[in-house]
Amino acid sequence: MSLKSIYKIINNHNLIIELHKGDIDLNSYIKFKQKLINDNSFKTGCNYFIHFKNVKFDNQNFDDIIEFKSFIGKISKNKNSRKIAIVTDTPNQVVTLTLFKEYKDHFTKNVEIFSTNKKAIQWLFQNKFNEDIDLILNELDQNI
Numbered sequence: 514m515s516l517k518s519i520y521k522i523i524n525n526h527n528l529i530i531e532l533h534k535g536d537i538d539l540n541s542y543i544k545f546k547q548k549l550i551n552d553n554s555f556k557t558g559c560n561y562f563i564h565f566k567n568v569k570f571d572n573q574n575f576d577d578i579i580e581f582k583s584f585i586g587k588i589s590k591n592k593n594s595r596k597i598a599i600v601t602d603t604p605n606q607v608v609t610l611t612l613f614k615e616y617k618d619h620f621t622k623n624v625e626i627f628s629t630n631k632k633a634i635q636w637l638f639q640n641k642f643n644e645d646i647d648l649i650l651n652e653l654d655q656n657i
Contacts, residue, residue, distance in 0.1 A: 598633035
């Protein structure tokens, strides 16, 4: 299944939510990120909630991870620390995203991998569960 992606920028919470379904590869994800950064509401320095539970990583390798991080490094204007919560489901997802997390040589972002939305939201909001964000996640999931 081809990649389907949706995002929502929530500036009052300094948060960008991404949800993805289908087969993901480097090119499809870079195209998605370019669309996101070209959105008029986009601003650098936001925290991220990235939901990868319903994706299959398509032939990901270490070179793809390095290339993606290089792409992000070129477009990131704000090098300040921010949080990136990634929600996964399968061992393949965890391995690929752990490699991404560990190869953060020129990034000051705080990246954590979670198995549940609730734990990811709590981490993003200093151990407080934000029901508004949970409702937005459910709404996005219905619309993808």
